[in-house]
Amino acid sequence: MAPLIELKDVTKDYNGKVRALDRASLEIYPGEWVAVTGASGSGKTTLLNMIAILDRPTSGSLRVDGVDLLSLTEREGARFRREKVGLVFQQFHLIPYLTALENVMLAQYFHSMADRDEAAQALAQVGLRERSHHLPSELSGGEQQRVCIARALVNQPRIILADEPTGNLDGENEEIIMGIFRKLRGAGHTLLLVTHDPKISGQSDRIIELEHGKILSPCCSAGQRG
Amino acid sequence: MLGRLLWKSLWRQKSRTLLTLLSVGSAATLISAFLSIAFTITEQMARELRSFGANMLLVPKAEPLEVEIGGLKYVAPEAAAYLEEADLAKIKTIFWRHNIVSFAPFLSRVVQVQGKPAPLVGTWFEREISIPEGRRFFTFARGSKREAAPEQGTFRAGVKNLASWWQVEGSWLREGEDGVLLGSAIARRLKAGVGSLIRLSYEGRPALVPVKGIVRTGGVEEEQILADLKFTQELFGMPGKLDKVQVSALVTPDNGLAIRANRIGPTRLPPEEYETWYCTPYLGSILYQLEEVISNSKGKAIRQVSEAEGAFLAQMRFTFVLMTAVALLVACMAVLATMVAAIFERRQEIGLMKALGAERIQVALLFLLESAVGGLLGGLLGYGAGLTLGRFLLARSFSTAGAGLTLSIPWLILPSTLFLSVGVALLGALFPVREATRLDPVRTLRGV
């Protein structure tokens, strides 16, 4: 089977000094759940940004679903994101003047057509049925994070890239989210999850550990390790 | 720490700093350009108008009664009075010599041309005179000394500079050249054209002169025969004599002092007021100074020119002052808007500083200082740009705007532009900073 995501020697330098990713090579297969761990500043977010083509590597090659991402224009990159990728940001990035529901609908709007019921359902899924008409400033950090997750899921993307999606959640809510992720994997979605929590990475098929931008253990699966 | 914060905030957020500078800068440009125009436009216009007719007239003190009809002017011989040609160059030695733009002498009598009476007017068409050494220092009653602007070299006098509206077909007369210019009306009556010879006689003395040009002015000159002053003096037997002198000089509009001087006579002013009056280029004081150097003369304002000019220029200045006021107001409000917008975006920052334990005053100080720096820099940039622009505009609008302008830009513009820029930038920051520092940090941080 051909890998869905394929990185070869991807390097990303900032200002010519900071090397955020150092010759990272990686293959992820369809339906896989991969956990990304590593110290803060080790390049996890950078890795996700590369795969979502939110930023371009300094060198190396990058293919997703057989498409060379580096050959895409800006417009094609946007199309790739809205059709194939769901993003959960570390800092949530909700639009401050739109309600929770509208923030979710925004993703649908760019994807195809806004559908209030589907969006409400996505919010209900993350346990926010009651808060759908609140503005982000009226929600707690955990609630904002869950809106962000609902927004990433609402279009049923093939690939979900989540940057510390449970960082602000209590145990109960974390369990809800993990349940969603398990269901997604069951439905054949591919997941890439940045996390520090061994409990979460333990549920993944495979763990990738980053250190100073280098991938330490690209081959080992969680099962083999455990 | 404050300086460091200030610097970092201005430098790190280049876009925002740049936009603030842009806003303050453009407002300051507007303000200083308008101020420089409003301050100098009257002077520029006045200078421009000086080639459209003399604004002063010098006649003999015992001005004879002229009986003039149909362009023919008679003076009873026993009443005739004259000025001396030899005095003319002294016009450029008065205290306000610098303001004398041009002058021309006249001597006229009725002569017989082809058996009919016609006025013959002698004048200087274009005459280069060398400026005599004049007094440099003028002392006044209280013992104070004032220095007059030095004038050296030569000066071009004559009607050609005084009367730019004359349309001459053929050519002007050169200095000492034999021949005459004919007013177009009399030329038509005499059926004379450029090149024809006409026969004149004055009290039985004949002269045969060629016509060098035809003059069209719409005024009294249409009926006149114009010749070089020297020629008429010889024909009339009045060597070195003049009837009158027209002078074109730059003047300042009359104010209270000038009006009082005109009413009671300058010599009755208190000494210090007299000195101020004498050393201000009012129409009256220049006339007075001219009377001082031209013996036996009386100065008069040619009211058609001086009044019309004064009224028009006052109106125009008023218009520009009002436009400046509107531009000023609007520019200030625009800066205000930018500052409000800029600080508005930084409410979270303010909330954070307060959360970290900063005093309201500390936060306010930082932001106000930042605005003041922006205002100052923008104001300086705008001042330079506006001055250049104002000068450019004046140069485009007036042919006479040139080197002289640099001197006359009032120094007032820099401080007032800077004052406004900084003041408005501060004012613009004050309101949102006050709001934001008053809010409780939890709310600002949440972005409510």
Place this chain on the structure above:
Amino acid sequence: MRSLFWRIFWASVSQRKGRVAVSVCAIALGTSLVVASVNLRQGIGGKLAEELKHYGANLLLLPADGTGLFLKEKELGSLAGQGGEGRLLEYAPFLHQIVKIRGKDAVLVGTRFAAVKKVSPWWQVEGDWPEEKDAVLVGSNLASKLGLRPQARISVAYKASRASFTVAGVLSTGGAEEHQIFVDLESSQVLTGRDGLLSAVLVRSRVEKGLDGTAAFLRRAWPGAEVRTLWQVARAEDALLSRVEILLTLVSLIILFASGVAVFATMSTVALERKIEIALMRALGAEERRVALIFACEAFTIGLAGGLVGSVLGLLFAEGIGLTVFRSFVIPSLISLPAGLSVGLGVALFSSLSVVRKVGRTAPAAVLRGE
């Protein structure tokens, strides 16, 4: 359900009231300046042209060669009927004659004082302007030669006829008038036996109608008169007007430019905070065009609102200046509204779209990190 597009639009306007208000204000201010300056540019030129009336007459009518020594007063009266009232602002008739006063020759000028005041506004009278038929103005030089003061009685002789007058005032002009004596036109016609005759007419024409056209009109309407353009006045007026015109145009241009820049700065400052928002939309897969459409729509509304408010404000400014300086209204210029609106809209669209473009050129990741 309302489309999400309008929902986004409405939410961003209603939730960001402060910012929107600042933007609308900035646009309104900029527009008001532009509208005011366009109106002034159009209106003031005309108003200042009217102010040139201080220069007095710009045309002189004399008897044409070969038609005798006089003009007929009757024909002057008929000018108005031939369409002259639109072109002629004022005219003053004159009848000159040499008379004897206290044994001396002097020039007696008959005229209409009400008209002279307008055609020669610079005349300065010490005493009063004549009101009665037997009141006269005496030129200052003549007055001093004859020892005349206001209220003095004089007797004027022409050939066999005589008349006596009261001196109302003494006249200073700095010109030939100082040697003359002015009486009411009818009185001079009666005294000299020249009923219905004139020797000259001074005309102040409306500058905005064009001097040459008015001169041609007079030649056509009054064949017995020679029409002379007083070039001194005409040229000075031309010079003044063209200078004022150029200056006003250039000033309008600076205003246009400077207010455009100032408004741009404000709008961009407001738009800057939305960089993250824009980058987020792009991260969610929106094409730049789509983001641009959302922002353009909002900018359009803000620009329109600001432009309308500013146009009204600008018109008020212009009228205020017109009323203060010229005591009359400035006729609103038709192009000022489109000019003002297009500046408002243009700057609003340009500034917000330029931020969208700027974000579009950087990688979304960089913007989302808050750079």
